[in-house]
Amino acid sequence: MMRRSNLLFVAIAAALMARPGPATAHPAEQGFVLLLPTTAYTIAGTLSVFASMLLMLMLRHGALARFFSSRPFRTGAPLVKMDLAHLSSLFATVVLFGLISIGFAGPTDPQSNLMPLVFWTVFWIAVFVIQGTLFDIWRWINPWRGLAYYLFGDSDGLARLPKWCAAWPAVILFALFQNFMLADVAPNDPPRLAYVISWYWAINFAGVIVFGAKPWLNQVECITVMFNLLSRLRPITSGRIGMPGWQAVTEAPLDTSRAVFCLLLLAAGSFDGLNETFWWLDQLGINPLEFPGRSAVYWPNLIGLYLVLLILVIIYTIAIWVGIAAVRFVHPQHRLRLSDMFRSFAITLLPIGLGYHFAHYYVTFLVQIRVTLATLADPFALGWNLFGLNAVKVTTGFLAQADTVKIIWLTQAGAVVLSHVWAVLLGHRIAEKNCTTPKEVIMLQLGVSILMIFYTIFGLWLLASPKGG
Amino acid sequence: MRRKIALTTRGIKMTTKTTNNAVSRRKALLGLGAGAGALATTGLMPGAMGFAQAQSSAPIKIGFQKHATGIGAAYGRWYDATTTAAVQRINDGGGINGRPVEIVTEDDGTDPSRGAEALEKFEKLHGCDIAFGTLFSHVVIGSAPRAAELKLPYFVVSEGHHVASGMLNRYTLQPGITDVKSQVVSMAPFIADNLGKKVTMIFPDFAFGHDHRDFFTQAIEAQGGEVVAKIAIPPTETSFTRYFPSIPRETEVIYHVMVGPAVLTFVKEMGEFFGPSRPELFGFIDSLEAVGIDSPGLEFLEGSYFWEGMPRHVQDGQSAFEKTYRAAVGCDDRGASLDDPADVSTYAHMFGCWETLNVIKAGMEAADYQGPQDRTKLIEAVEAMSDMPESLDHPQGAKRFNGKTHQVFGQQFISKVTEGKLVVEHVATIEDGLYEDEVDYTTQSF
Numbered sequence: 001m002m003r004r005s006n007l008l009f010v011a012i013a014a015a016l017m018a019r020p021g022p023a024t025a026h027p028a029e030q031g032f033v034l035l036l037p038t039t040a041y042t043i044a045g046t047l048s049v050f051a052s053m054l055l056m057l058m059l060r061h062g063a064l065a066r067f068f069s070s071r072p073f074r075t076g077a078p079l080v081k082m083d084l085a086h087l088s089s090l091f092a093t094v095v096l097f098g099l100i101s102i103g104f105a106g107p108t109d110p111q112s113n114l115m116p117l118v119f120w121t122v123f124w125i126a127v128f129v130i131q132g133t134l135f136d137i138w139r140w141i142n143p144w145r146g147l148a149y150y151l152f153g154d155s156d157g158l159a160r161l162p163k164w165c166a167a168w169p170a171v172i173l174f175a176l177f178q179n180f181m182l183a184d185v186a187p188n189d190p191p192r193l194a195y196v197i198s199w200y201w202a203i204n205f206a207g208v209i210v211f212g213a214k215p216w217l218n219q220v221e222c223i224t225v226m227f228n229l230l231s232r233l234r235p236i237t238s239g240r241i242g243m244p245g246w247q248a249v250t251e252a253p254l255d256t257s258r259a260v261f262c263l264l265l266l267a268a269g270s271f272d273g274l275n276e277t278f279w280w281l282d283q284l285g286i287n288p289l290e291f292p293g294r295s296a297v298y299w300p301n302l303i304g305l306y307l308v309l310l311i312l313v314i315i316y317t318i319a320i321w322v323g324i325a326a327v328r329f330v331h332p333q334h335r336l337r338l339s340d341m342f343r344s345f346a347i348t349l350l351p352i353g354l355g356y357h358f359a360h361y362y363v364t365f366l367v368q369i370r371v372t373l374a375t376l377a378d379p380f381a382l383g384w385n386l387f388g389l390n391a392v393k394v395t396t397g398f399l400a401q402a403d404t405v406k407i408i409w410l411t412q413a414g415a416v417v418l419s420h421v422w423a424v425l426l427g428h429r430i431a432e433k434n435c436t437t438p439k440e441v442i443m444l445q446l447g448v449s450i451l452m453i454f455y456t457i458f459g460l461w462l463l464a465s466p467k468g469g
Numbered sequence: 470m471r472r473k474i475a476l477t478t479r480g481i482k483m484t485t486k487t488t489n490n491a492v493s494r495r496k497a498l499l500g501l502g503a504g505a506g507a508l509a510t511t512g513l514m515p516g517a518m519g520f521a522q523a524q525s526s527a528p529i530k531i532g533f534q535k536h537a538t539g540i541g542a543a544y545g546r547w548y549d550a551t552t553t554a555a556v557q558r559i560n561d562g563g564g565i566n567g568r569p570v571e572i573v574t575e576d577d578g579t580d581p582s583r584g585a586e587a588l589e590k591f592e593k594l595h596g597c598d599i600a601f602g603t604l605f606s607h608v609v610i611g612s613a614p615r616a617a618e619l620k621l622p623y624f625v626v627s628e629g630h631h632v633a634s635g636m637l638n639r640y641t642l643q644p645g646i647t648d649v650k651s652q653v654v655s656m657a658p659f660i661a662d663n664l665g666k667k668v669t670m671i672f673p674d675f676a677f678g679h680d681h682r683d684f685f686t687q688a689i690e691a692q693g694g695e696v697v698a699k700i701a702i703p704p705t706e707t708s709f710t711r712y713f714p715s716i717p718r719e720t721e722v723i724y725h726v727m728v729g730p731a732v733l734t735f736v737k738e739m740g741e742f743f744g745p746s747r748p749e750l751f752g753f754i755d756s757l758e759a760v761g762i763d764s765p766g767l768e769f770l771e772g773s774y775f776w777e778g779m780p781r782h783v784q785d786g787q788s789a790f791e792k793t794y795r796a797a798v799g800c801d802d803r804g805a806s807l808d809d810p811a812d813v814s815t816y817a818h819m820f821g822c823w824e825t826l827n828v829i830k831a832g833m834e835a836a837d838y839q840g841p842q843d844r845t846k847l848i849e850a851v852e853a854m855s856d857m858p859e860s861l862d863h864p865q866g867a868k869r870f871n872g873k874t875h876q877v878f879g880q881q882f883i884s885k886v887t888e889g890k891l892v893v894e895h896v897a898t899i900e901d902g903l904y905e906d907e908v909d910y911t912t913q914s915f
Contacts, residue, residue, distance in 0.1 A: 028760045031733035034707060035766055108590075109574040111537045151492040158494050186578055188538050202505050209494045209501065278705040287675050289704045289729045291540045292607060293580025394546075397811025402765045466707055466730045468540070
């Protein structure tokens with residue numbers, strides 16, 4: 001028996017709502033997307049990425065070195081800012097505890113509880129994008145750093161993290177975080193989320209105590225590791241300013257663990273989009289119009305995440321290998337190591353991950369940020385109207401109008417295409433650094449370029465696909 | 470957890486004035502360990518929470534199983550708004566048996582297993598008197614057995630035939646909204662008399678579509694009509710052009726119940742296929758619930774007919790009850806949010822929440838409900854209900870409750886799209902939607 005109701009809904013709503021950031025989406029949205037000429041848009045987007053590659057071919061060797069150069073950026077008195085950052089970080093810890101308390105004791109409806117709303121909407125969507133584009137927001141809201149600073153100052157940890165572990169613990173933790181987000185039955189449930197975050201905070205603070213804040217946060221705590229990687233994409237970072245990604249190309253190659261982290265980030269983002277498409281649900285034998293709920297897809301999502309990661313690692317490695325082989329084909333004496341190039345080009349996947357993140361969560365954010373603001377007016381559901389935020393009305397009419405849906409879709413698609421063009425630029429500069437002739441530069445990028453073309457198509461296909469899970 | 474927070478905040482206060490090694494890392498670790506221990510043992514853990522035992526005597530607690538997340542979330546939002554409005558009205562009128570009503574919301578994730586968990590939380594964690602919700606049938610079907618185990622009255626608003634079919638149990642009732650069988654059956658007389666007797670059905674190829682196919686085929690035959698073609702569309706289909714040539718030339722009416730994101734594409738392609746000369750079209754508003762009927766691409770639906778559970782657009786001769794209800798749930802004359810005219814509500818269905826809560830109120834008052842010990846008296850009181858006149862408690866129209874099948878029956882609306890407005894053409898009576906009882910829950914013991 002199936003319910004008798006609804007469903008223009010199902011799929012559209014699903015696109016946003018099965019996500020940890022549940023959205024009160026509008027049913028019409030995806031219906032309008034299906035009416036858009038998305039195939040033509042996809043072709044145009046892919047050609048844009050291809051054109052950027054051709055443009056690179058015309059550049060003289062080393063031309064991008066200047067493009068990605070940086071110069072000092074003065075931001076006032078750094079010492080004062082440092083203390084403010086610690087203070088702000090300490091404040092963030094207090095806010096986090098407040099949110100956790102609300103998670104445990106506040107409203108049981110996730111759409112009325114600030115714990116899931118702030119975590120999945122403000123933090124996971126907005127902070128992520130800000131960190132990769134605008135400024136080092138994480139430095140100001142890291143909930144361990146300030147507390148550790150005021151408690152322990154600069155004292156050494158009780159033990160040392162072995163050097164060999166690099167950022168591998170963070171890779172593992174980030175995979176577990178993705179498990180929670182993609183496969184857990186109720187990542188939105190306020191007490192459940194509060195519980196998970198409490199433990200995550202406590203375990204990491206224990207690590208900070210034992211091993212010291214800097215080593216632990218930079219090697220084990222996956223959010224800091226992720227945000228440090230994303231920081232390399234910003235125009236302004238480390239006190240210098242340049243074209244977005246200047247630090248990424250300057251500091252390439254990454255170590256292997258961070259290179260794999262980049263792959264994991266992109267794989268998780270890709271699977272996050274893929275697992276709700278009609279296509280994926282069809283593979284599982286699930287009717288997207290009567291999606292049985294997250295509890296029915298726990299294992300498929302878990303396995304799917306790692307399968308996508310595995311496939312991406314294999315394809316990426318092959319792409320790198322193709323480039324190296326092509327270089328060797330034109331200059332047999334130029335032997336590049338696979339592991340070196342694997343680590344060098346990995347950072348070029350990060351802009352794509354960032355672009356996907358923005359595109360994937362854009363609609364969710366537009367709706368959920370209103371829910372979050374409205375909830376901020378009354379965190380404990382006691383009838384308060386703090387900051388006058390009660391005036392914020394949660395409506396989704398903009399998703400029920402063809403014109404606005406088109407603008408939204410093109411914004412998402414634009415982000416995906418731009419992120420690939422950005423990746424092409426970074427890739428070209430990294431190739432320049434590793435090659436001596438223009439021909440080699442082209443050859444080295446052969447495989448990666450093909451990968452990026454297909455990833456553009458894949459990304460736009462994800463945006464255009466009907467969704468149901 | 471609270472102990473842990475207290476510990477750490479004390480630590481902060483102690484140490485903010487100094488910057489270097491103010492606290493021994495070993496001591497801090499011990500403190501953190503104590504906090505973590507508290508977290509693990511105080512029961513602040515999902516699933517292992519110390520379920521509250523106290524049964525408050527003050528408010529009547531109604532557990533609301535909400536589709537806050539998952540594929541039903543768009544409905545959840547409007548069901549929530551309607552529920553809030555209904556409870557507000559009940560409380561403004563003095564509550565139930567002199568006690569205020571409190572809604573306790575739990576997200577079911579539009580997921581059957583979580584639906585059952587929600588019921589358990591209502592009973593063991595929140596001390597709810599009864600449970601109320603929800604739309605999606607699979608959640609209702611997954612939750613109902615737990616309701617029986619917990620002996621928790623479970624009032625659903627799902628429209629599914631699963632209640633009246635005998636699939637569920639005595640603790641599960643559907644007194645505020647009609648079921649799909651009744652809705653489909655009651656459409657047949659109007660279609661046969663006014664639109665045509667040769668019907669082609671286009672429906673999604675899964676249980677939802679199959680229900681329509683089976684119930685309607687039987688009903689139209691009873692009216693002397695026939696289904697000349699049954700076109701089942703795979704659920705994942707997003708283009709329909711290749712199916713339209715299968716529509717027989719003799720077709721007088723197309724009965725469509727397509728759902729999912731491709732509905733707009735379906736309508737557009739059907740318009741392109743038929744052009745200006747088409748058979749009559751009859752559909753269920755479910756396809757376009759919460760979607761503006763005047764949306765671009767839907768022009769082809771002008772002059773076509775839709776089932777509506779409750780008319781989305783204000784009709785001539787609107788009753789005072791409907792007017793008050795519409796204002797209370799925050800909808801304008803076109804069934805959209807008063808805050809955003811583009812945000813169309815799930816108007817055809819959400820009245821079910823309002824009416825169900827009023828039935829619960831009436832049932833509790835009839836049973837002189839005082840607490841969980843009176844749950845069976847409440848069920849018996851509702852089972853004893855029969856005719857409910859149109860009123861502000863029942864703004865959709867009069868109802869007739871069948872205590873044996875735990876299912877309510879009511880009038881249905883057939884609206885014609887006229888210049889972008891859904892104008893009611895016909896009202897099917899309660900009698901049009903009646904069918905033989907398939908179960909007698911009153912024979913089951915509590």
